[in-house]
Amino acid sequence: DTGVSQDPRHKITKRGQNVTFRCDPISEHNRLYWYRQTLGQGPEFLTYFQNEAQLEKSRLLSDRFSAERPKGSFSTLEIQRTEQGDSAMYLCASSDWTGPRNTGELFFGEGSRLTVL
Amino acid sequence: AQKITQTQPGMFVQEKEAVTLDCTYDTSDPSYGLFWYKQPSSGEMIFLIYQGSYDQQNATEGRYSLNFQKARKSANLVISASQLGDSAMYFCAMREGRGNAGNMLTFGGGTRLMVKP
Numbered sequence: 001d002t003g004v005s006q007d008p009r010h011k012i013t014k015r016g017q018n019v020t021f022r023c024d025p026i027s028e029h030n031r032l033y034w035y036r037q038t039l040g041q042g043p044e045f046l047t048y049f050q051n052e053a054q055l056e057k058s059r060l061l062s063d064r065f066s067a068e069r070p071k072g073s074f075s076t077l078e079i080q081r082t083e084q085g086d087s088a089m090y091l092c093a094s095s096d097w098t099g100p101r102n103t104g105e106l107f108f109g110e111g112s113r114l115t116v117l
Numbered sequence: 118a119q120k121i122t123q124t125q126p127g128m129f130v131q132e133k134e135a136v137t138l139d140c141t142y143d144t145s146d147p148s149y150g151l152f153w154y155k156q157p158s159s160g161e162m163i164f165l166i167y168q169g170s171y172d173q174q175n176a177t178e179g180r181y182s183l184n185f186q187k188a189r190k191s192a193n194l195v196i197s198a199s200q201l202g203d204s205a206m207y208f209c210a211m212r213e214g215r216g217n218a219g220n221m222l223t224f225g226g227g228t229r230l231m232v233k234p
Contacts, residue, residue: 031220042121042208042224043162056221089160097220103169104150104212104220108162 002026004109006092012115013082020078021112025094032075033106034067035091036060043091049075050097082116089113120144121209121225128230130199137184138194138228140209150212151192152222153183157205165207168192196230204232 005024013019025032030051035043046065047057051072061067064082069075079086090113093106122141130136142151153165168176168183176183184193196203206229210222 033221040227042210042226043222045221045223048221091162093162095220103167104222105152105164105167106162106220106222107164108154110159110161113160 004092004094004107006090006109006112008112009110010113010115012117014117015084016081018078018080019082019114020076021090021092021114023075023077023092023094023109025074025092026096026107027073029094029096029107030072031095031097032069033093033095034075034077035093037089037091037111038087046077046090079114082114084116087114087116119225120213120223121211123209123225123228125228126226128228130196130203130230130232132201132232132234133198135195135197136199136230138196138207138209138230140192140194140225142190142192142209142211144190144211144213146213148214151183151185152210152212153181153192153194154208154210154224155203155205156208156227162208166194199232201232201234204230206230 007022033048034046037043047067049069064080067077089111091111093108149170151168155163166178166181168185180197182195206227208227209225
C-alpha cells in the first residue's frame with residue numbers, strides 16, 4: 001500500500017495523559033498536513049510541513065500540541081495533558097507540490113480517532 | 118464569515134438518478150482552487166474533482182462534474198447515475214492563492230448523501 005498511513009487508528013486515553021500519533025505520507029511527497037475533524041464537521045487545518053520545516057500553525061494548535069517531521073518523511077503529532085475537548089479524528093494528508101501548475105490535491109490517510117475519557 | 122458553505126446537511130437520491138450537492142465560497146483572492154472530497158464511513162477522504170479559478174471549462178471526472186459559476190461563487194458537485202456506493206459525506210474545500218504559501222484547504226461542513234435502492 002503506497003497511500004498515507006496513520007497509526008494508531010484508534011486511541012482511548014484518560015484525561016491528562018499524553019498521546020502521540022504517527023503519519024507516514026506518500027513517499028517523496030514534500031508537503032505534509034495535519035487536520036482535526038470533530039463529529040459532523042469538516043476537517044480543520046492544524047499545521048503543515050514542507051519537507052522538515054513546519055511552516056504554518058493554526059490558532060487551534062494550542063501549546064499542548066506539538067508536531068514534528070524530523071527527516072522530512074514521517075511526522076508525529078503529540079498532544080500533552082489531553083482534555084475531553086481533544087476528542088476528534090486527526091487526519092494526516094500529503095501532497096507533492098511542484099509549483100503553481102500543480103492542483104495541490106491532498107491525499108489523506110484514514111485518520112487516528114482519539115477518545116479522551 | 119464562512120469561507121465554504123454547504124447548505125444541505127443531508128440529501129437523499131434514488132439509485133441511478135443524478136444529484137447536485139451545493140457549495141458556495143468566499144474569497145477575495147483571484148487565484149484559488151476548489152475541491153470536492155468524499156468521506157465514506159471508513160473515514161478516509163477521497164479526492165473527487167478539482168476546479169481552478171482560471172479554468173474556462175467545468176471540470177469533469179467520470180460520473181462527477183463540477184458546476185462552476187464564478188460570478189455567483191458557487192461550485193456545485195453533480196453526481197450522475199447515483200450508485201449505492203456513493204452514500205457518504207461529501208466535502209467542498211478551497212485553496213486560496215496559487216499554493217506557494219502552503220496549499221492549505223479550507224473545508225465546508227459537508228453534506229451527507231444517502232442513495233436509496
